[in-house]
Amino acid sequence: MIFPENFVWGAATASYQIEGAVKEDGRGQSIWDTFSHTPGKVVEGDTGDVACDHYHRYKDDIGLMRELRLGAYRFSIAWPRIQPDGAGPVNPRGLAFYDKLVDELLAAEIAPYATLYHWDLPQALEDRGGWTNRDTAYRFADYAAAVHDRLGDRIHTWATLNEPWVSAYLGYGNGVHAPGRRDPAEAMRSAHHLLLGHGLAARRLRPGTVMLVVNSAPVLTPAQVSDPSAVPSEADAAAVHRIHALLTRQFLDPAVHGTYPAEVLEAAARNGGTEHIRDGDLALINAPIDLIGINYYNPCVVESGPGLPADAAWPGSEDVRFAAADAPTTAMGWPIVPDGLSRLLIRLSHDYPEVGLMVTENGAAFDDVVENGRVHDADRLAYLDGHLREVWRAVQSGADLRGYLVWSLLDNFEWAEGYRRRFGIVHVDYPTQTRVLKDSALWYRDVIARNGL
Numbered sequence: 001m002i003f004p005e006n007f008v009w010g011a012a013t014a015s016y017q018i019e020g021a022v023k024e025d026g027r028g029q030s031i032w033d034t035f036s037h038t039p040g041k042v043v044e045g046d047t048g049d050v051a052c053d054h055y056h057r058y059k060d061d062i063g064l065m066r067e068l069r070l071g072a073y074r075f076s077i078a079w080p081r082i083q084p085d086g087a088g089p090v091n092p093r094g095l096a097f098y099d100k101l102v103d104e105l106l107a108a109e110i111a112p113y114a115t116l117y118h119w120d121l122p123q124a125l126e127d128r129g130g131w132t133n134r135d136t137a138y139r140f141a142d143y144a145a146a147v148h149d150r151l152g153d154r155i156h157t158w159a160t161l162n163e164p165w166v167s168a169y170l171g172y173g174n175g176v177h178a179p180g181r182r183d184p185a186e187a188m189r190s191a192h193h194l195l196l197g198h199g200l201a202a203r204r205l206r207p208g209t210v211m212l213v214v215n216s217a218p219v220l221t222p223a224q225v226s227d228p229s230a231v232p233s234e235a236d237a238a239a240v241h242r243i244h245a246l247l248t249r250q251f252l253d254p255a256v257h258g259t260y261p262a263e264v265l266e267a268a269a270r271n272g273g274t275e276h277i278r279d280g281d282l283a284l285i286n287a288p289i290d291l292i293g294i295n296y297y298n299p300c301v302v303e304s305g306p307g308l309p310a311d312a313a314w315p316g317s318e319d320v321r322f323a324a325a326d327a328p329t330t331a332m333g334w335p336i337v338p339d340g341l342s343r344l345l346i347r348l349s350h351d352y353p354e355v356g357l358m359v360t361e362n363g364a365a366f367d368d369v370v371e372n373g374r375v376h377d378a379d380r381l382a383y384l385d386g387h388l389r390e391v392w393r394a395v396q397s398g399a400d401l402r403g404y405l406v407w408s409l410l411d412n413f414e415w416a417e418g419y420r421r422r423f424g425i426v427h428v429d430y431p432t433q434t435r436v437l438k439d440s441a442l443w444y445r446d447v448i449a450r451n452g453l
Contacts, residue, residue, distance in 0.1 A: 074113040114148075358404075
């Protein structure tokens, strides 16, 4: 299973999950600083204060990337390092860190892929309404321009947002992520303003390759998980169609086609109204993009559930039951369905043929153990192998897929799960910050070397 000649192999991380150094060099406070320090919000009270100490150890971490032969490294830039209050003057010490990081990556012949927003909104902007405030979209565009002005000569691939569905619906809908609000109307308004920010920022990232990263997934009935040919009932098919619109089309239709699905507008009308969607907004959101970044972990499984209220994270999901998949699971409890990735890639390539695709995150958490200086993570290796075989099948089926970035390079702060869940192909001993290449990392190095399986 050999991949195309220019296929990109890499790994991904996010700023708050690995950097630490939350009070150094003029960095401002983020919503995740506030949220993680709020009792009861994160498992065992963990915070990202130190995380993987990547802020001080980035050279060593890039050395590991070189050892693994990565062709690309997707990292996120911490907005509070660049503008501590989310607006106004740029903090030169914050930009200096990313200057050094990018130069070190280029010296190692690793392409830097920058994500501008991976959930660490400056707390000062949240205090003024966060993403429920339309002005935040314009502040985001200004921040994007400031970073591009400084790094655009060396960074050629830019992601505006990471998983806006999560930012909006887990942050403002069911409150399990920062900032911890619980209001369906605020969640839908936030989703629109995130998209507005994406469109405004995309225009200011040229020259460069521009990408929007979504946590898309195939929406399936329980029967379809194991049998793609299973024909759902009319009611189940309607549930699948509606949830696909809320999860994926809500973000990609406006960004690529300049329209909202009817199901999204109907949900918004029932949850606070649509007044926040102003004339001209969809034209602004519909800025040309070059790539759709796809973060895939597991399918979304649903069926008809007459009389059920909407799930707090899914405004508009009345009469839908979110079901379990009959499949083995990771330590997160997420079902392992590798062919969900090929099904998703083929569908997105069909629905949005004018835009290329990239797998920007794919990986799994398991309970790793260090034994005699090694981590024999056979479950993760099998997970990655199975998913990469499906990636290859999607390419063979005509999906315009440009690359694959494993999640994650390092074990790290796993948001509300704290440090108890490990996604990395590199083990991190948090008390000592010692790094150990897991078996999956050594295997991935060989995949990259042969450009295939």
